[in-house]
Amino acid sequence: MIKNEQLMIVSQKQIAESIYELTLQGELVSEMKQPGQFVHLKTGDGYEPLLRRPISISSIDNEKKQFTMIYRAEGRGTALLSAKKEKQKVDVLGPLGNGFPVEAAAEGETALLIGGGIGVPPLFELSRKLTEKGVRVIHVLGFQTKNAMFYEQQFSLLGETHIATVDGSYGTKGLVTDVIDNLRDNFAAIYSCGPTPMLKAVQDKFQGRDVFLSLEERMGCGIGACFACVCHAAEGAGGKSYRKVCSDGPVFPAGEVVL
Amino acid sequence: MIKNEQLMIVSQKQIAESIYELTLQGELVSEMKQPGQFVHLKTGDGYEPLLRRPISISSIDNEKKQFTMIYRAEGRGTALLSAKKEKQKVDVLGPLGNGFPVEAAAEGETALLIGGGIGVPPLFELSRKLTEKGVRVIHVLGFQTKNAMFYEQQFSLLGETHIATVDGSYGTKGLVTDVIDNLRDNFAAIYSCGPTPMLKAVQDKFQGRDVFLSLEERMGCGIGACFACVCHAAEGAGGKSYRKVCSDGPVFPAGEVVL
Amino acid sequence: MNTLSINLPGLDLKNPIMPASGCFGFGREYSQFYDLSSLGAIMIKATTAEPRFGNPTPRVAETSAGMLNAIGLQNPGLEKVLEEELTWLEQFDVPIIANVAGSCEEDYVHVAREISKAPNVHALELNISCPNVKEGGIAFGTIPEVAREVTRKVKQVSDVPVYVKLSPNVSSIVEIAKAVESGGADGITMINTLLGMRIDLRTGKPVLANTTGGLSGPAIKPVALRMVYEVNQHISIPIIGMGGISTAEDAMEFIYAGASAVAVGTANFVDPFVCPKIIDELPGLLQKIGAAHISECIGRSWKQNEAIANHRA
Amino acid sequence: MNTLSINLPGLDLKNPIMPASGCFGFGREYSQFYDLSSLGAIMIKATTAEPRFGNPTPRVAETSAGMLNAIGLQNPGLEKVLEEELTWLEQFDVPIIANVAGSCEEDYVHVAREISKAPNVHALELNISCPNVKEGGIAFGTIPEVAREVTRKVKQVSDVPVYVKLSPNVSSIVEIAKAVESGGADGITMINTLLGMRIDLRTGKPVLANTTGGLSGPAIKPVALRMVYEVNQHISIPIIGMGGISTAEDAMEFIYAGASAVAVGTANFVDPFVCPKIIDELPGLLQKIGAAHISECIGRSWKQNEAIANHRA
């Protein structure tokens, strides 16, 4: 069930250039069921910024009733969020949307997780859930540059981890697709989150396979009421059929929506 | 000279119901010349609240480069101000306007200081300046109720202090005028700050005497550029001559402006 | 005694608070948060004869104390709204105000005739003011004669009272209000969004794919209030006011300005519980103001002035 | 090379930043803070033939990310402005744009003729859009033919180029812009304030003594931007844009929308140094954007779109 609650900041850390890791605690955490879901955060007190900000859940600790997000402080809302300190409260609406289906890969099988930049975070909880049930995971993570990279170690502890940086300052120089081209494994499922061109490339590359893509779109309500975040569904003539990224997604099986 | 500076909060204390005492430190303090001047404060970071808030200077410590204000947390701006803590900065524009003429009363003479509610604060620095040069001061301070009263002791240390409360919960029951009617002294100067009906009563009561009144008006710029805070001047036909409360005032000799 | 009840043409409102059209879908999402029967009414998303996909994304952008939207009247079309949405809404004890949109007069007439037959639709809201569709819409709301005519035609076919939703993007909203009143409107709802835009300096292009969009939220409240205040003094049909309402105090400002009830739009996105919160706070606010019933507050700002003016004269 | 210089009719601007009329008095107060010669130009407070006291107080009220004002064109009158204010301003190396107001055509013509003779007045800004004076003013700005006529008459007598300041409170600002262009205007300045109001729940009455006032500040920026964007595509005379500008990025958004220069109003009250700050930041912003000169940015948002459209076609 979606809840609206003031959650307490357990920790807030800068972990890379402009990248913050924020852990919150509260009852709402017990509603989090699936990796890949997100929350909608109020980052200021008054009317400025007015709208909530959608941020993915990057890990969940059900016992402690805590969850973690990783976000880039870019515009005014995320900058305000990054200025908040331990013990302060954050107004959270969530958990929202439908996440990655962990059941798409079975014990002993291999899953490929492909993340780009600020699309990397939700893959972390996914990877934890997959490895927990005995799925072998391979991570391919792309960043702009070494300074913007985060969680390499955390992902490495869970499985094979390849890094690509656009400027070549770390790992493979280039895009995640440059790494993927060299992978020879047989993947039971492919999961991806990141910029749309990347998702497109992943979809094209793994045609006919079990691919799950997490989309991003500007949001109003975050719960399915305002029609802000709509994308075209692949099926149906006339282009009138659609999906809402916030409530039908953000994760869709490849081929379900037009990228 | 008017300056714009980020001043540091030295202390912030609640001293009565909804009433706060705030002390700031910075270079700008050395520009403060006259009791009765005010500052224009930015109370939030973004555009909300948009406008600065005018608050009187209630005492100045030139040596420590500190000054104090006393204000009522009422609307959004003052509420935000009251939430600020020691070591934080406040954006101050000031000192602004023309204050009370200390020279209107000479050593050995008696001055009457009449304040109502949130008009009381600027009289405190005035009283200090007057007593410093040997003027005898009598204070008549009016409040809504005992819980909203502040600084009785501080004023008492400087001179005779009468309190009136509207609800009779402390001192004389009624308005400051009820107290004044019983004063038999000969006043070299009368200074007053408070609600307009009070100022009017003071002006009427002390006709032909040296009376100085501090006015309040909604402000835009606070420096004389926007014509928001204008009041009619007493002189001049056709009612076209005016004074700006922010830059010609806030203190005017009685009779100079239409109340 | 219910100090908040208001009777308007077709509408017996438990209280004067309702979600604004387009900001509440067809209620399903918000029913997760609270019982929709607690609302005064629900203004459902604009319905057109045929399903509409609407505009390309991005469809929203943030502005200072406001937001721009260019949804483009996306909706599942009359048939589905009747069969799926309105039927689903019947489980709640709440009157529905159906927002009717179209690109020509016949569209309005057709949708109005059909949707007004639904048992829980107690009133129509003629949306002649959507700034985000090119093929008409807005023109209906800016030309008095056109507004009157479409109102008249819809009145002829509607089974329920007709409210007309006005656009603020006009030189004289009073003129339009008078025109729709003379066309037979039972009430006015106002305001729809102000036309605005934002430009992204990184791309050099407008943020919204549709270039321009409708501005809503606290930023527009002073404009909306002024318009309600003006219109209320020139017409005798009731007004449902909206534009930036986020608190009980905001709602009361509109009622003082002359609204008989109010709608809450954008604020639902910020706080999904905003409508029930305002409903809960209103009785306390009434007490503070010293009014025994909400109806005493309608138009108080100018009626008081008028009383003063009469007194002086 | 000065990457910020802009040439407009009558105006050789060092940079495209100037304070907006009514938000900077006649410059005296701000001269305490910085050298006025650093500004692109100065738009001085509206001047009328006779001195005006303006409206009763309160004249300002705060709104979400905005403010309302109802100053009512208070000014010392033509004679004093010429003798005291403009003469005083001569010490600065900065072109003055004189804001001309009136309640009838003859007023405008008279003030324009006289004030355009002042040596440092390089252009006039015809204020046909003040929402706060009842006896005319606004009507000039909302009816195309009236706007054209007053422009034409003023052009005949003015010694300097004439810019006309447009009201946003209209159904089609493009129509008004075209009308004043055909009346001979050398440029457009836009926008003046949006008409709004606030009600004080304690008193039950409007906060402003004048009841309604003009809304300015960040809240109106999206509306102003949209109007500049629209007008720029339909006229060939330059636009000086304004409405909520508080940062260099805001200024650039207006230039992208189609403004050749911009004015900063309300933001001066919040930060008296805002104009020089924006001027200082613009070169860095140009570099970030990848433009060699500010003039390359004018209308980029729609010219780019047009280029794309042409390319596709």
Ligand SMILES: Cc1cc2nc3c(=O)[nH]c(=O)nc-3n(C[C@H](O)[C@H](O)[C@H](O)COP(=O)(O)OP(=O)(O)OC[C@H]3O[C@@H](n4cnc5c(N)ncnc54)[C@H](O)[C@@H]3O)c2cc1C
């Ligand atoms: C489902 C989902 C999950 C996301 N998860 C993460 C995450 O885990 N970590 C992270 O850093 N970012 C994530 N994002 C992107 C994040 O929402 C934006 O970076 C953030 O909203 C920008 O806000 P701002 O205040 O920095 O920018 P501003 O420029 O102030 O934002 C202005 C408006 O645009 C919207 N906006 C701007 N950029 C984006 C964007 N890329 N996507 C959607 N809306 C945007 C904002 O929400 C706001 O309404 C996610 C987005 C979505 C849709």
Ligand SMILES: Cc1cc2nc3c(=O)[nH]c(=O)nc-3n(C[C@H](O)[C@H](O)[C@H](O)COP(=O)(O)OP(=O)(O)OC[C@H]3O[C@@H](n4cnc5c(N)ncnc54)[C@H](O)[C@@H]3O)c2cc1C
């Ligand atoms: C010269 C001068 C000196 C002042 N000195 C003091 C002081 O020492 N202590 C103190 O508590 N108050 C003082 N005031 C009043 C103080 O400025 C207001 O209480 C304060 O601005 C209210 O802001 P808010 O955010 O609480 O209210 P809001 O309701 O959020 O204010 C909205 C707008 O109205 C203006 N406003 C509201 N009330 C007043 C008012 N009474 N006078 C002027 N503007 C107002 C605000 O400045 C703001 O622009 C003084 C006012 C003036 C003009």
Ligand SMILES: Cc1cc2nc3c(=O)[nH]c(=O)nc-3n(C[C@H](O)[C@H](O)[C@H](O)COP(=O)(O)O)c2cc1C
């Ligand atoms: C995302 C969004 C969608 C809207 N869709 C509609 C609509 O379909 N029909 C309509 O009449 N108004 C629509 N509106 C306008 C609102 O109903 C309302 O008139 C306006 O937003 C002002 O109120 P607010 O400031 O409380 O949001 C929409 C507004 C928003 C923000």
Ligand SMILES: Cc1cc2nc3c(=O)[nH]c(=O)nc-3n(C[C@H](O)[C@H](O)[C@H](O)COP(=O)(O)O)c2cc1C
């Ligand atoms: C207090 C105040 C006074 C104004 N006086 C005038 C005026 O005399 N003449 C005029 O043309 N515009 C006047 N304006 C309008 C501004 O010049 C400007 O067009 C408007 O405020 C929008 O810009 P902003 O949002 O940057 O303030 C005034 C605005 C304010 C806030």
Ligand code: FES
């Ligand atoms: S954000 Fe409102 S429907 Fe998705």
Ligand code: FES
């Ligand atoms: S507040 Fe602007 S002139 Fe006084």
